[in-house]
Amino acid sequence: MGRPPCCDESGIKKGPWTPEEDQKLIQYIQKNGHGSWRALPKLAGLNRCGKSCRLRWTNYLRPDIKRAKFSPEEEQTILHLHSILGNKWSAIATHLPGRTDNEIKNFWNTHLKKKLIRIGVDPMTHHPRMDLLATLPQLLCLAGLTGIMEPRAWDDHAARFLQYLLQSPATINMSNFSSITPKMKPISSMNTQAPDTASVPSPGLFPAAISNAEFYGVPEMSFGFHQQPLGNYIKQDSTCNDELEAAMSTPSALLRDADRSLGKGDNCSISSNAGSVLPPSFWSEFFDDPLVPGLI
DNA sequence: AATTCATTCAACCGCAAAGGA
């Protein structure tokens, strides 16, 4: 059976509030405080349930509520707090004076979440979307790239597809795929120099030594990401930059900072854990039309 | 100008926690 809803009494008004109702609620609370929300509607002369009154007051009529657009600073704060707290909207709201949990939740769902998805960042984990890589074998196969690559070149191709995938919305279809392949540089022009095998434990971004048959025969294969190996592959002498990792702890600052402060030769890496990115100069080696810079 | 499709956000619903009897 369960508890009946609070507003199931017949004749109780629902839906948008009128200016007259707003005035009644404001005047009552300013004079008496809200007291018991359940008792308030009757005392204030409102044909509403207490829950509706509380929501209207806390989300709209409260005098300290900001009505302006979210500033870039507020956006940064929300992104940062969401990466720590998740969907704890009320907890996030306590750090943003004048903003309600409902307002922040709506802003997240309509703007920030989409923005993260657009740049290939999982909005729940705030890390690059590794799930998209699950489609990589099929995409490669369908694109007819099998048999033209040496095993050693897998990392290069994987990196290029990763870059594309991180740019993409959730759904990838083959028309998207065919439109991206012409932008790639010919394989012969790429730097496919293999890293020192001692410095690149296998597997790296892709299995370093695996036949195509083995590869496509295991569609559920997971892709291991190793920060150091890939970094070493890109730049033989690179090391993980702790300062960079720290700077990237705020997800929204991640790509912007990387774009601004990193150049070729800087320390950088791909990592599923740290959420870091490669500098744009790296991608220019692989794409005639690099897409990475200035994502946010 | 009319229609369809997409987006926004105020408001609602149901569940859970808190607190009092």
Next chain:
DNA sequence: ATCCTTTGCGGTTGAATGAAT
């Protein structure tokens, strides 16, 4: 310890609005 009421929270809905066709 248990029950009941109140309040708070997060997910979802749907009317209003804007954009595209």
